[in-house]
Each structure stands twice: as C-alpha cells, then as structure tokens.
Amino acid sequence: MNNGTLVSKCLKSNEVDTLIDDVLENYDNDSSSPLIPVLQAVQKNQGYLSRDVLRKVSEKTGASLSRVYGVATFYHQFRLEEEGIHKVAVCRGTACHVAGATDVYNALVRELGIKPQEDTSEDGLFTLQEVRCIGACSLAPVVKIDETVYGKVTPKKLGEILNQYRSES
DSSP states (O other): OOHHHHHHHHHHHHHHHHHHHHHHTTOOTTSOOOHHHHHHHHHHHHSSOOHHHHHHHHHHHOOOHHHHHHHHHHSTTOOSSOOOSEEEEEEOSHHHHHTTHHHHHHHHHHHHTOOTTOOBOTTSSEEEEEESOOSOGGGOSOEEETTEEEOSOOHHHHHHHHHHHHHHO
8 A cells, every 4th residue: 555545545535534423413422323414425525435444433333344234234225345336227117027127137237247245336436226217208228427318228229329438429
C-alpha cells in the first residue's frame, strides 16, 4: 500500500468516525437503536458499507458485529460492495416482463460481462439491478440508466445505449 492510499484510508476512517458520532449524538440510551440511521449516514457518504466500516459501526454503537451485519444484509437499501459509476435498472413489471424484459436483462448481463452472484461490471462502470416497475409501461420493455429512461429496448439496441456511457467515462 503506498502512502497516498494509506493517507486516503485514514481520512475516510476519520470521516466515518465523525459521521457515526454525529448520528449517535441524536440518540440517548433510552431511545430506539441508532443502528439503521448510522448505517444510512455512512453509506450515503461512502457509497457502500465495507467490512472495516461495519466493524467501526459495531465498535461505536456497542452492537455486536453479527447484529450490524445482520441489519446491513436484511435491508435491501444497504450495499456491501461498491457500486458502478452508472446504475442500470431493468424494469420487471408485468408490461415489461411480457414485452421481453428477461431477454433484455440477460443481454445486459452478457454485454456488461457481469459474473454470476455479482451485479457490477468488472470495469466498475455499471451496476445492474432489476426493479419492479419504473412507471413507463407504455414504453415496455424499459431500462433506466442513472436518471434516463429508455423505452422499447431490445437486446440489439443495448450496445449503442451503453456505448454512450462508456465514452463519457
């Protein structure tokens, strides 16, 4: 590990300490558990919850590491791995499903080279997820990348769409 990386890790660690302390100040021993708000604050700042962060949350809150991990893995809002630069959501609502969303999703997995049990491309550009409904049923099947919605998507159109984001990064 070079000095720059070490300094960066120390700065992030201090940042995490401060975030946790700030959230804990709003709780007293008699109130509800601050665990979820602490995890939310840290994830908002760091982007995800690393092992080191989970240990730090355990130390600072007094909750066991297994409890912290249990909460972080129970709620879908928490991520234990870093997300890609661009978030790709494939709508799996009824209209999109009927219109071929499964084919679109499978084509995205191939195009992005996402490995089984993972959701982020190896280059770190894209994180793929399935969502229940984007609310653009008349455009089915729908893919949303960051805040842009693409309708009537086919597996053949995906390369062109993704290349726009690859060239930006």
